[in-house]
Amino acid sequence: MGTGTRKVTLQTVADAVGVSRMTVSNAFSRPDQLSEELRVRILDAAERLGYVGPDPAARGLARGSVGAVGLLTASLRHTFSDEISTRFLGAIARELAPTGLALTLLPTAEPADAAPAWDVAVDGGIVYSCPPGSRSIERLRRRGVPLVHVDQPPDDDALAVNVDDRAGARAAAQHLLDFGHRRIGIVTVGLGDRAGVEARPPAELVATTAAHAPRQRLLGWLDALDAAGVRPVVARQPDNYVDTHLGARALLDASDPAASVDSVSGPASATGAVPGPRPTAVLCFSDAIAEGTLREARARGLRVPQDLSVVGFDDNGLAGWTDPPLTTVRQDVDAKGRAAVGALLDAIAARRVRAPGSPPVRPDGPPRRVVLPTQLVARGSTGPAPHA
């Protein structure tokens, strides 16, 4: 108990038992490398001396792997607010659990860049809804850490897991068209932080939308609408997880029942979105926004789906419980997590056999790229277009 209590290390235990340091190491990390009897003796001595086990940092350095995978995501605030992101995280955690790997949430922000190049050791990384080219990602890539990109625009040869957002959105829009809707609104994100209605033409909106999912969904909606000659009214929904009705409010505010402009008249009016008759249906970026739209509709005395059809996206846990239950596009978030973790574990394993610090290129076969399907789930929030 003197002041000179040096840190207890493998050596301390080795000396106490009278074996080599290596044997103590094996007692903890490779039980099959020594006799059971000696192992027990060592473990007892360790317990007695207060040795808790190999220091993870040192082990990580020596082994070249640390037992953790990183999650790179733009904003964690964001990630924990959105139900789909959260469920995705949960799926990852669930997949990782049996492997014993930890999940490290890496800060991508790098607030003051002056800060020391903070960097945490990981054996692999999942890049999720993260602006491509971020410095953290680049660093990991160059270091040869296996990365899996999820819901990201296709990068050069990188493992990727994506959802067929575009096809899902297309199906959603087609669903409305099949019901006879011709005046269709869109409420989506990624176009700015202030709610409002877009005057810009759709093509420009696509170009403006940087984030992957919003862009793909917009593309999908437009695929179907363009083919039908329908030009939608697009409203901006702020990236805000409580006021999910603001986009719908802007959309419905913009419609002037007195106006006679027919939005079916095609892409003629170059002025963009002008006040027109109220849409009879709304395509929403997410179920959360769709739910806000339902609230907004109710607040205005609009019946859903008689007066207004509403389509969501994701099929989150609430979609089936709203009133009316939400027609939406389902994505399998669990499958996404499974695929991501699976691919990552494969890549980590492959790296281990090949070379400890080998080049980041993958000479063998094409990079594994998964695209998960989406599926339209028709519920009660959509119905035939009302007679004009």
Add this chain to the structure above:
Amino acid sequence: MGTGTRKVTLQTVADAVGVSRMTVSNAFSRPDQLSEELRVRILDAAERLGYVGPDPAARGLARGSVGAVGLLTASLRHTFSDEISTRFLGAIARELAPTGLALTLLPTAEPADAAPAWDVAVDGGIVYSCPPGSRSIERLRRRGVPLVHVDQPPDDDALAVNVDDRAGARAAAQHLLDFGHRRIGIVTVGLGDRAGVEARPPAELVATTAAHAPRQRLLGWLDALDAAGVRPVVARQPDNYVDTHLGARALLDASDPAASVDSVSGPASATGAVPGPRPTAVLCFSDAIAEGTLREARARGLRVPQDLSVVGFDDNGLAGWTDPPLTTVRQDVDAKGRAAVGALLDAIAARRVRAPGSPPVRPDGPPRRVVLPTQLVARGSTGPAPHA
């Protein structure tokens, strides 16, 4: 490009530039230790050679800190399903972001104990709703890693952040009593995985409930109910995040309108919960369960609050949006996260000045222990007891 491409390290760069290894290290980690001109030269050379920066594992070992804090939680599946846990995680992440520290989700499960003592390096840990005495926690504690316990039963001298669940629950129960309710149901978790009504006396239920929050809330409810001589009917809600109505269903199934037993008759009937008249009010462990209870009530044609009052707990994001809006007990999850991270950062800082591997005991002052208040939020889901 030859096969002999050795790993690029500090030394590689040092040799290329013609300086000592230490100087290269400083160029990355302590820019003020060398002239700007040389630093630029070194950084350029590093870039050219493909050196990405100090290896985090090695740096962690040498520095004694890795730039990450751990989150120890019983089941991550659990943690990501519950909105309150999720928001707590978000709050932690938000607090951590400006510090540049990563958040590592440590697996507490240790499935096959035979697995190598998986252990990831962290500078500190937050223990959240985790069975006390878990091996991972114990290991970190003995290693001298600062830990903050959140929503955990008070441990021996450990930093702790708690919420005054008991007072909140007491207030909730008192609120019902003030409305004249005497037949009160409780739907809570932690009593088993099958929905049903408890026959055991309340005292035993308290003893059975191991998890901290469920126990404290139960204690709080009973504080008020006991004082009023009311004996509640307790229903078990499985720890299940989709079928949140099962507890309420069991509770309401158990009530037989024909029976004449009056639960106000005090703790006389030693047989425990017998079919009695339907409760006029329900105390729920969480808002999620309260929401399920609202659904169940509606499905049975019970009006809330005219026929049945419902109280939740937590004041989650949905509580204000249900129909009717939920009376609940608010806890400030953000404050909880802030307090936890604050205490942890203090402890980490304190450890650094004291000694790198000093004893885990804290000789100075009493351990910092925070208890955050709760607050009853009365909304529309509670009202006067109906006339019998």
Add this chain to the structure above:
DNA sequence: TGCTTGCCCTGTACCGGTACAGTAGCGGTT
């Protein structure tokens, strides 16, 4: 008896950095 085999254990050589205590040079006092 001699040779192989396999089990246990040990010695050496790293893993890739950082802390800390110098040392050299240099402009400026006294």
Add this chain to the structure above:
DNA sequence: AACCGCTACTGTACCGGTACAGGGCAAGCA
């Protein structure tokens, strides 16, 4: 000229482990 205090860089000594290639020794086998 001796002394001082700076700034800029260097050398050494770790940080606490693990991989891998032996080496001693008893059992198995011809």
